[in-house]
Amino acid sequence: MTTEVVDAVVIGAGPNGLVAANVLADAGWDVLVLEATSEPGGAVRTAELVRPGFRSDLCSAFYPLGAASPVLADLDLELHGLRWRHAPAVLAHVLPDDRAAVLHRDPEATAASLAAFAPADGKAWLTEFERWRRIRTELLSALLRPFPPVRAGTRLLRRLGTADALRMARLLTLPARTLGEESFQGEGARVLLAGNALHTDLGPDHAGSGVFGWLLCMLGQDVGFPVPEGGAGMLTLALVRRLTSLGGRIVCDSPVSQVIVGGGRALGVRTADGGLVRARRAVLADVPAPILYHQLVGAEHLPSRLLTDLERFHWDHATVKVDWAVSGPVPWTATDVRGAGTVHLGGDMDALVKYGSDLSRSRVPDTPFMLLGQMGVADSTRSPAGTETVWAYTHVPRGERWDAARRERYADRVQAVIERHAPGFGDLVLGRHVAGPPDLEAHNPSLVDGAINAGTAAIHQELIFRPTPGLARADTPVDRLYLAGASAHPGGAVHGAPGANAARAALARAGLAGGAYAAAIRLGHRAVYGAG
Structure with missing residues (x-):
């Protein structure tokens, strides 16, 4: 059997894997990306899912962090066909009485919407946005x-x-409801914060x-929630x-079945059909x-301690989409919702709290909060x-059975929630497609049981705790093996950072100081996991 030899193998052609491959290729490395499914993109793909001529994004759809990401900006993807729209x-967050809090790229317009709920909140919102503008570049780079x-x-x-x-550090720990109550008087601003928190x-x-x-509210003010012209898959196509x-x-169609390890070092991979690929310099895994x-x-x-820590790894919730x-256009009763690309539905703050509580107790929410x-x-x-292409997703507990009828x-x-705020919506529906947790995982094996962020965003599994207590870096206990997916810092969303961080770690390991770099990483791992 012939063994192919390359500088680096990247497992998975999701956005992080493709970013990692691009960063390594920029350095002159010979890079091979192996993707388990029939096309690249992972959760960033588009297809005529419901009806010919209607292009649906299969998973993710809008990209505030992608538009703001210094990682993606460095790749100049506009030169390869990406167009943001x-x-x-x-x-818009729609309340039960059909009032809506609307986030605009124009801060003054957002302030006017929120002042309708409480006059003082317009000025308070502009104060928050000024704080964001002051620290934006440094904060995004730090994140x-x-x-x-x-x-x-x-x-x-x-x-x-x-x-x-110190006050910023305190903000990092606050619940969304507490932050809203401390910062604003009216429900409009408070539900914008809480609804955007529920994107996690x-x-x-x-x-x-x-x-x-x-963060999502401020990014919405700054770069919006843009979408790639032609579908999410156009972002993938630009990376490809x-x-x-x-x-x-x-x-x-080339799933990897094994990372080959010898002498504590990643040597390459074995594919499911028995093929071998040797990696001279690195293996990067976007899984x-x-x-x-x-x-x-x-x-x-x-190390045994890592294995023990992995038993405590917490996934994020499952998803139904x-x-x-x-x-025709969605017939919203609240006319100012008609121009919003993204809509939050599912109630006021009490309803959002109940929805979160139901999920925490592994209960399927009676009234789902949804992103539309x-x-x-x-x-x-x-x-x-x-005509219009519409989607909505909501979270459900993990471990439930989701057959076709359910x-x-x-x-x-x-759909009934939409109908309450847009009477006649059902009469306009030409067709629909429903994907439960097993369908999402079948589409993309990294969406395990419909978890779209590769692990919880809770504070106990972020920064130095992501994915397990350790160094919060892409390096793994296996030399020249790097975690390049959203389980690594800084986590989910489409911004390319886990892939870029893994690629930079591989480049540093292979550089002139590679031996010293590897020794330092080994010392760090020994401190965390012990000598075994």
Whole structure:
């Protein structure tokens, strides 16, 4: 059997794997990406899922962190066909009485929407956005670059000063409901924060949820919630075009069954059909941490403490997603919702708290909170003129059985929520497609049981605790093996940081100081996991 030899093998052609491959190819490395499914993209793909001519994003759809990411900006993907498109309004949160808090890229417009709930909140919102503008560059660099963010952290501390840095550190720990109550008087601003926090698996009362809501709200003001023209798959296509232009290769329908380890070092991979690929310099894995360590590496090559920590790895919630082809615009009762690319549905703050509590108790919520996208509002190429492509997703507990009949019943419940705020929506539906947790995992094996963020965003599994207590770096206890997926710091969303961080770690290991780098990493791992 012939063994192929390359500088680096990347396992998985999701966005993080493709970013990692591009960074390595920029350095002149010979890179091979092996993808288990029939096409690249992972959770960033588009297809005519419901009806011909209606292009649906199979998983992720809008990308505030992608648009703001210094990692993706460095790749100049616009030169390879990526075009961002924006809806007239960024996001609307619809309350039970059909009032809506609307987030705009124009801060003054957002402030006016929120002042309708409480006059003082307009000024308070502008104060928050001014704080964001003051620290934006340093904060994003600290969040998305390798941990610890020494340079970015130093610049951020210098810009904030000690007193404000302590207050910022406190914000990182606050629940979204507490942050909203401390910062605003009216329900509009408070539900914007809580609803955006629910883009993670954290409820409004969970510690650390506030910063996620705050970050997404501020990004919405800053860069919007843009979508790629033509579908999410165009972001993947731009990454693929860039990689192949540099000589990188992608092979689909080629699942990896084993990372080959010898002498404590990753030597290459074995594919499911028995093929061997030797990696001269590195193996990078864009897969969830439990899959990498348990299935691809094996316990015999790993410290016992890491294996024990992996038993405590917490996944994020499962997901149910519904896509519709619609014969016309969604007939929202609240007219200012019609121009929003993203819509939050599912109630006021009490309902959001109950939804989060139901999930925490492993109960399927009676009234689902949902994120809804009306894609034609931002990008008219998604469906024939006068029609609309709509999707919504909501979280459900892990471990439930979701056969076809149950998925359809829950989709009926989701659609009923839309109908309450957009009477006549059901009459416009030309067709729909429902994906439960097993369907999402079948589409992308990294979405284990429908978990879309490769692990909880809770504070006990972030920073130095992601994916397990350790160094919060891409390096693993196996030399020249790097975790490049969303289980690694800084976690989920499409921004490319885990892939770029893994690629930079591989480049540092292979550099002139590679021996010293490897020795330092080994010392760090020994301190965390012990000598065994």
